[in-house]
Amino acid sequence: MKTYQTMSKDELTSLKTDLEAKYKEFQGMGLKLDMSRGKPSAKQLDISMGMMDVLNSEVSLQCEEGIDCRNYGILDGIKEARELLGAISEVPADNIIIYGNSSLNIMYDTISRSMTHGVMGSTPWCKLDTIKFLCPVPGYDRHFAITEHFGIEMINVPMTNEGPDMDMVEQLVSSDDTIKGIWCVPKYSNPQGITYSEETVKRFARLKPAAKDFRIYWDNAYSVHHLYEDQQDFCLEILEECEKAGNPDIVYKFTSTSKISFPGSGVAAIATSKNNLADIRKQLTLQTIGHDKVNQLRHVRFFKDLDGIHEHMKKHADIMRPKFEAVIDILEKELSGLGIASWIKPRGGYFISFESMDGCAKDIVSKAKEAGVVMTGAGATYPYGKDPKNSNIRIAPSFPTLDELKQAAELFALCVKLVSVEKLLEQ
Amino acid sequence: MKTYQTMSKDELTSLKTDLEAKYKEFQGMGLKLDMSRGKPSAKQLDISMGMMDVLNSEVSLQCEEGIDCRNYGILDGIKEARELLGAISEVPADNIIIYGNSSLNIMYDTISRSMTHGVMGSTPWCKLDTIKFLCPVPGYDRHFAITEHFGIEMINVPMTNEGPDMDMVEQLVSSDDTIKGIWCVPKYSNPQGITYSEETVKRFARLKPAAKDFRIYWDNAYSVHHLYEDQQDFCLEILEECEKAGNPDIVYKFTSTSKISFPGSGVAAIATSKNNLADIRKQLTLQTIGHDKVNQLRHVRFFKDLDGIHEHMKKHADIMRPKFEAVIDILEKELSGLGIASWIKPRGGYFISFESMDGCAKDIVSKAKEAGVVMTGAGATYPYGKDPKNSNIRIAPSFPTLDELKQAAELFALCVKLVSVEKLLEQ
Numbered sequence: 001m002k003t004y005q006t007m008s009k010d011e012l013t014s015l016k017t018d019l020e021a022k023y024k025e026f027q028g029m030g031l032k033l034d035m036s037r038g039k040p041s042a043k044q045l046d047i048s049m050g051m052m053d054v055l056n057s058e059v060s061l062q063c064e065e066g067i068d069c070r071n072y073g074i075l076d077g078i079k080e081a082r083e084l085l086g087a088i089s090e091v092p093a094d095n096i097i098i099y100g101n102s103s104l105n106i107m108y109d110t111i112s113r114s115m116t117h118g119v120m121g122s123t124p125w126c127k128l129d130t131i132k133f134l135c136p137v138p139g140y141d142r143h144f145a146i147t148e149h150f151g152i153e154m155i156n157v158p159m160t161n162e163g164p165d166m167d168m169v170e171q172l173v174s175s176d177d178t179i180k181g182i183w184c185v186p187k188y189s190n191p192q193g194i195t196y197s198e199e200t201v202k203r204f205a206r207l208k209p210a211a212k213d214f215r216i217y218w219d220n221a222y223s224v225h226h227l228y229e230d231q232q233d234f235c236l237e238i239l240e241e242c243e244k245a246g247n248p249d250i251v252y253k254f255t256s257t258s259k260i261s262f263p264g265s266g267v268a269a270i271a272t273s274k275n276n277l278a279d280i281r282k283q284l285t286l287q288t289i290g291h292d293k294v295n296q297l298r299h300v301r302f303f304k305d306l307d308g309i310h311e312h313m314k315k316h317a318d319i320m321r322p323k324f325e326a327v328i329d330i331l332e333k334e335l336s337g338l339g340i341a342s343w344i345k346p347r348g349g350y351f352i353s354f355e356s357m358d359g360c361a362k363d364i365v366s367k368a369k370e371a372g373v374v375m376t377g378a379g380a381t382y383p384y385g386k387d388p389k390n391s392n393i394r395i396a397p398s399f400p401t402l403d404e405l406k407q408a409a410e411l412f413a414l415c416v417k418l419v420s421v422e423k424l425l426e427q
Numbered sequence: 428m429k430t431y432q433t434m435s436k437d438e439l440t441s442l443k444t445d446l447e448a449k450y451k452e453f454q455g456m457g458l459k460l461d462m463s464r465g466k467p468s469a470k471q472l473d474i475s476m477g478m479m480d481v482l483n484s485e486v487s488l489q490c491e492e493g494i495d496c497r498n499y500g501i502l503d504g505i506k507e508a509r510e511l512l513g514a515i516s517e518v519p520a521d522n523i524i525i526y527g528n529s530s531l532n533i534m535y536d537t538i539s540r541s542m543t544h545g546v547m548g549s550t551p552w553c554k555l556d557t558i559k560f561l562c563p564v565p566g567y568d569r570h571f572a573i574t575e576h577f578g579i580e581m582i583n584v585p586m587t588n589e590g591p592d593m594d595m596v597e598q599l600v601s602s603d604d605t606i607k608g609i610w611c612v613p614k615y616s617n618p619q620g621i622t623y624s625e626e627t628v629k630r631f632a633r634l635k636p637a638a639k640d641f642r643i644y645w646d647n648a649y650s651v652h653h654l655y656e657d658q659q660d661f662c663l664e665i666l667e668e669c670e671k672a673g674n675p676d677i678v679y680k681f682t683s684t685s686k687i688s689f690p691g692s693g694v695a696a697i698a699t700s701k702n703n704l705a706d707i708r709k710q711l712t713l714q715t716i717g718h719d720k721v722n723q724l725r726h727v728r729f730f731k732d733l734d735g736i737h738e739h740m741k742k743h744a745d746i747m748r749p750k751f752e753a754v755i756d757i758l759e760k761e762l763s764g765l766g767i768a769s770w771i772k773p774r775g776g777y778f779i780s781f782e783s784m785d786g787c788a789k790d791i792v793s794k795a796k797e798a799g800v801v802m803t804g805a806g807a808t809y810p811y812g813k814d815p816k817n818s819n820i821r822i823a824p825s826f827p828t829l830d831e832l833k834q835a836a837e838l839f840a841l842c843v844k845l846v847s848v849e850k851l852l853e854q
Contacts, residue, residue, distance in 0.1 A: 037499070045497045049484040056483070057476040070472045070689040072464070100527045101719045108714040115543050116553060116577060126543060126553040142713070149713045150543060262497040265721040286569070286576045287535040292528045292719065294692040 003339030004420055012421050019418040023371065026411045031372030033408040038190070038350035039399045040259055040316070047315045048261045054301040061294060069293035075285055077269070081296035085269040087306040088223060089255045090237040096271040097280065100291045103256035103268035107217060108146050110252060110270070113283050114180070115150055119213035120249065120279045125150075125180065134172060134182035136164040138353060138381030138392045140190040143183040143219065147383075154383035157182070159189070163196035166203045177210035181217050187235040188222035191381055191394035192353040193346020195233035205241035207250065215276075216251040222349040224313050225259060227321045231347050239271060248273045257299060259316075259350065260309060267292075267299055323397040327352055327409045334413035340420040343395075352395040353381075360419045361390045367415040373408045430766030431847055439848050446845040450798065453838045458799030460835040465617070465777035466826045467686055467743075474742045475688045481728040488721060496720035502712055504696070508723035512696040514733040515650060516682045517664040523698040524707065527718045530683035530695035534644060535573050537679060537697070540710050541607070542577055546640035547676065547706045552577075552607065561599060561609035563591040565780060565808030565819045567617040570610040570646070574810075581810035584609070586616070590623035593630045604637035608644050614662040615649035618808055618821035619780040620773020622660035632668035634677065642703075643678040649776040651740050652686060654748045658774050666698060675700045684726060686743075686777065687736060694719075694726050750824040754779055754836045761840035767847040770822075779822040780808075787846045788817045794842040800835045 007015070055061065061069045063078040076082065077098025086093040099106050118124045125131045132153040135144060139159075147154055155172065157164045163186070173179055184204075186196040196204075204216055218238055226232045242250050249272075256268035270280065303309050328345050331354075335341045343354045356364055361378035368375050376394040379385040395412070397405055434442070482488065488496045490505040503509065504525025513520040526533050545551045552558045559580040562571060566586075574581055582599065584591045590613070600606055611631075613623040623631075631643055645665055653659045669677050676699075683695035697707065730736050755772050758781075762768045770781045783791055788805035795802050803821040806812040822839070824832055 039499055042495060042498075045495065048497075052482050052484045052486070052488075055479050057479045059479070061479075068469060068472065070475075070691055071469075072466055072685075072690040074691075102715045102717075105715040112539055112543060116539060124553070126551070142716075145713050149710070258499075262721060263499040264497055264501075264717055265719045283576070286572050288529045288532040289569075290529075290691055292692045292722070294689060295719070295722070 001337040003337065004424055005339050007424070009425065012425050016418070016421045016425065019414060019421060022414055023367070023418055026371045026414065029372070031407060031411065033372060033400050033404050034374045035396050035400065035405070035408050035412075036374045036376045037399070038259070038396050040263060041319065041399050041401070044316055044319050044398070045262060047312065048302070051261055051298055051302040055294065055298050061297060063293070063297055069297045072289045074290050074293055075281065075288075077291065078293050078296050078300075080300045081267060084300050084303060084305065084309075085255060085267065086271065088309060089220060089253055089269065089271040090223075091239050091253065091271040095239065095274065095277070096269050097277060097284070098267055098269045098291060098296055101258070101264065101266055101268060101295075103219070103221065103254045103258065104142055106254055106268055106270050107143070107219065110217070111146055111150055111152075113280070114213065117283060119215065120275060122213035128178070130178045132176065132179045134164070134169060134179060135383045136182070136184065137383070138191055138387070138394070139183060140185055140219070141376070141380040143217070144383045147183070155179075156383060159192060159194060161194060163194065163200035166200055170203065170207060173207050173209045173214060175210060179209070180211055180213055181215050183217050183219065185219050185221055186238070187220060187233060188225060188346055188349025190221065190349065191351040191392075192344050193349045193351060194344070195235050198236045201236040201238050201241055205238060205245040205247055205250070207247065209250070214250070218251050218253045220253055220255045221259070223255060224309055225316070225350070226313065226348040227317050227324055228347055229314065229317070233347055239273070243273075249275050252276065260312065261299060261302070265295065267296055320398060322402055323405050324352065326402060326406050327395060327397045330406065330409040330413055334410070335416060338417070341416055350396060350398055352397065354393040354395055356391050356393060356416060357420050357423055358389045358391050360416075360423050361387060361393050363419040363422070364412075364415045365393060367419060368412055371411055371415070373411050375412070428764040430764065431851055432766050434851070436852065439852050443845070443848045443852065446841060446848060449841055450794070450845055453798045453841065456799070458834060458838065460799060460827050460831050461801045462823050462827065462832070462835050463801045463803045464826070465686070465823050467690060468746065468826050468828070471743055471746050471825070472689060474739065475729070478688055478725055478729040482721065482725050488724060490720070490724055496724045499716045501717050501720055502708065502715075504718065505720050505723050505727075507727040508694060511727050511730060511732065511736075512682060512694065513698065515736060516647060516680055516696065516698040518666050518680070518698040522666065522701065522704070523696050524704060524711070525694055525696045525718060525723055528685070528691065528693055528695060528722075530646065530648065530681040530685065531569055533681055533695055533697050534570070534646065537644070538573055538577055540707070541640065544710060546642065547702060549640035555605070557605045559603065559606045561591070561596060561606060562810045563609070563611065564810070565618055565814070565821070566610060567612055567646070568803070568807040570644070571810045574610070582606075583810060586619060586621060588621060590621065590627035593627055597630065597634065600634050600636045600641060602637060606636070607638055607640055608642050610644050610646065612646050612648060613665070614647060614660060615652060615773055615776025617648065617776065618778040618819075619771050620776045620778060621771070622662050625663045628663040628665050628668055632665060632672040632674055632677070634674065636677070641677065645678050645680045647680055647682050648686070650682060651736055652743070652777070653740065653775040654744050654751055655774055656741065656744070660774055666700070670700075676702050679703065687739065688726060688729070692722065694723055747825060749829055750832050751779065753829060753833050754822060754824045757833065757836040757840055761837070762843060765844070768843055777823060777825055779824065781820040781822055783818050783820060783843055784847050784850060785816045785818050787843075787850055788814060788820050790846040790849070791839075791842045792820060794846060795839055798838055798842070800838050802839070
C-alpha cells in the first residue's frame with residue numbers, strides 16, 4: 001500500500017474525485033449520529049434498571065447505622081456508601097465524602113473554594129495575581145473549561161505512554177509557586193485511554209511543589225471501566241503513595257458512579273487525606289445540610305459491594321467492547337498504512353484518541369458534521385480549545401448503536417482521507 | 428395574676444425554691460429531646476413514601492419531552508419539574524432552573540458565583556474591599572453563616588409585623604453601593620412565622636439600589652407550608668412585582684421540596700428573570716452536566732401538580748398543627764401574664780419565635796439542655812450569633828412526637844420562669 005505522502009499530484013487528484021463521490025453518497029443518506037460525548041447508550045442504562053426496584057414504600061430507608069436516610073443530615077454520606085465508593089476509589093471509608101450526582105460539580109466546587117478561601121489556610125487564590133494549572137494534553141475539555149472560567153492560566157504538558165511528561169511536571173511544580181494544580185485522568189485517560197505507570201504515580205506522590213496549596217486533581221473517572229476482563233490496566237493507588245512519600249495532603253481523588261449506574265442520577269465523591277477533608281467540611285457544612293442519602297442507599301442496596309460493581313461493569317463492557325472494536329477495525333481497514341493517521345486502542349474508558357495529519361482535525365470534524373455525524377469539536381482536548389497541531393480528535397463510541405457506529409466510523413474514515421488529500425494537494 | 432416584676436424579693440426567692448424543685452424533677456426524668464432544628468418528623472416523612480413506588484424497572488424514565496432522564500444533560504431540569512416547582516414558586520416554567528436536593532446549596536453557590544464572577548457582568552465581589560448584606564432579624568442562622576463565611580459584613584434590620592423595616596432597607600440600599608443583598612424569608616418567616624405584607628413586597632420591588640449587582644435573596648422556604656386550611660397567609664409574588672416596577676433582575680427566589688417530600692432527597696430550584704438565568708447558566712454549564720432528573724421525574728409523577736402539592740401539605744399540617752398548638756397552649760398556660768415572655772403564634776412554617784426578658788435567652792437554653800432538651804442555640808437567629816438583647820429563642824416543634832414535645836415545652840416554660848426569677852433577684 002502506498003502512503004498518501006508518496007502519491008503524485010495526479011494520483012491524489014484522482015483519489016480526491018473518488019472520495020468526493022463517496023462523501024456525496026453519505027451526504028445523501030441523511031445520517032444523524034452523535035459520537036461527541038462519553039455518554040452511555042440506552043442499553044447500558046437498562047442494565048441498572050434494577051436499581052429502581054431496591055427501594056419502595058415497603059422497605060426501610062434506614063441505613064446500617066440506624067439513621068433515617070429520608071431526613072436531613074450526615075454531611076459525609078452514609079457509612080455503607082462511603083465504604084462502596086471508598087472501595088471503588090481504593091481508599092478507606094474514612095477518607096471519602098459523598099456528594100451529589102456529579103464529580104464534575106465536586107471539582108468545580110473544589111476550585112471555587114480554593115479561589116474564595118484558599119487551601120488549608122493558604123491565601124485565597126482570588127487574592128493572587130496569577131494562578132496556573134498544568135494540563136496534560138490531550139485531556140478532558142470540561143476540566144479545562146473550569147480552570148479557564150476562573151481565569152486560571154493553563155500550561156500544556158504532553159502525555160506519554162506512561163502518563164504526563166513527569167520531567168516537565170517536576171521541573172515546573174518545584175520552581176513556580178503560582179502553579180496550584182494539575183488535572184489528571186490517571187486510568188484509561190480521557191481521551192487517550194492511557195493508564196499512568198507505577199513510576200509516574202510514584203513521581204506524582206514525591207512531588208515537591210513550590211506552592212504549599214498545590215494539589216493533584218486526580219479524576220479517577222474510569223477506575224473500574226475495563227473493556228476486557230483478561231486485559232485490565234492497573235493504576236497504583238495514589239493516596240497511599242502520597243502518604244508513604246510524606247506528602248499526605250497533595251492529592252484530591254474524584255470518583256462517581258455516573259458511568260456505572262445512571263449518568264444523571266449517580267453518586268459522586270471526593271477521596272483525600274483527613275486534613276483535606278477537615279478543610280472541605282468547613283465549607284461543605286455551610287453549603288448544604290447533606291447530599292441525597294436515599295440515592296446513596298439505593299446504590300448500596302443495588303450494588304452491595306465492590307464485587308457487585310465488578311460484575312455490573314462486565315455487563316457494560318459486553319456492550320462497549322464490540323463498539324470500540326468496530327471503530328478500531330474500520331480505522332485499521334480504512335486508514336492503516338496510509339501515513340495520514342494514528343490512533344490508540346484502549347483497554348478501557350470511553351474514548352479513542354485519533355491523530356490526523358497536522359492541520360487537518362478541524363476540517364475532518366466539520367466534514368463529518370456536514371454529512372450528519374457529530375464528533376467532539378476539534379481542539380476540545382486542549383486548553384482554550386487550541387490544539388497547536390490541529391491534529392487530535394476524540395472519538396466517543398458509546399452512545400450510538402453498533403450499526404449506527406459502523407456507519408459513523410466509515411464516514412469518519414472517509415472524511416480523514418478526503419481532508420488529508422486536500423491538505424496534500426495544497427502543499 | 429402577679430407579674431414577676433411586681434413581686435417582692437421574698438416572693439421571688441420562695442418562687443425560686445419551688446421552681447428549682449420542679450427543675451430537679453425534670454432532671455431526674457432523663458429526657459433526651461431535640462427542638463433545635465426545623466426537621467420534619469418520621470411521621471411526616473411517611474406520608475411521602477408513595478414517592479418510592481412511582482418509579483420502578485417496569486416504568487419508562489423518559490420525561491414528557493421524550494428525554495431519557497437516566498442519562499446526562501438538561502441543565503435547566505425537565506420541563507414537568509420546572510412546571511411543578513414553577514407552580515410552587517408562582518412563576519412560569521421558563522423562569523426557573525432545577526438544581527439538586529438543597530436550596531441552601533443554591534444560595535451558597537449564588538453567593539460564591541458573585542464572589543468569583545460578579546453578577547451580570549459586575550466586578551467580582553472578591554475584588555472589592557467591602558461587601559455588605561442586610562439581615563432582617565431575627566432570621567435564619569444558615570443564611571447568616573453563608574455570608575459570614577464569605578467575609579460579607581452583615582447589618583441587622585429589625586423585623587416588624589409586616590416584614591423588615593422597609594424605611595431602613597430603602598435608606599441603606601439606595602445610599603450604599605457596598606450593600607449587595609438582603610436575606611428574606613418572606614412567608615412564615617424563620618423564626619417568627621411572619622408573612623411580608625403586600626406593601627412590603629411592593630417596596631422591595633421598587634427598591635432603587637445604589638449597587639447594580641444588589642439582589643434580594645428571597646428564600647421562599649415555606650410557601651405552601653400552612654398550618655390551617657382556613658387561615659392561610661398570602662404573600663404577593665415578587666418576581667412579577669419587580670418586573671412591573673421596572674426592576675426585573677433584582678430578585679432571586681429559592682424554593683425546594685425539602686419540607687414537602689424528603690428533606691434529604693427533594694429537589695430545589697432558583698426562580699428569577701431570564702437575564703439572571705442566562706448569567707447563572709454561564710457558570711452552571713461548567714459546574715455540572717445536569718442535576719438528578721430521575722429524582723425530578725419521581726417528584727412529578729408522585730405529586731402531579733400544584734393541587735397534588737396542596738393535598739399533600741394538608742397531611743403535613745395535620746401532623747404539625749397539634750404540635751404547634753401544644754407548645755402555644757403550654758406557653759399560654761405557664762407564662763402568660765407573668766411579664767417575662769412573649770411569643771408569636773404562627774399560621775405556617777416551622778418555628779415559634781420566643782422572646783424572653785432581656786439577657787435571659789442563653790441561660791434558658793442552657794438550663795433546658797442540662798435537663799435534656801436541646802433548643803436552637805440562643806443568638807443563632809442573629810448574624811454572628813450575637814443577639815444584642817440576648818432574648819430571642821427559636822422553638823422548633825416539628826421533630827419530637829407530640830408527647831415528647833409537651834414534656835419539652837413544660838420544661839422549657841419552667842426554665843424561662845427559673846431564669847427570669849434569677850435575673851430579677853440579681854437586680
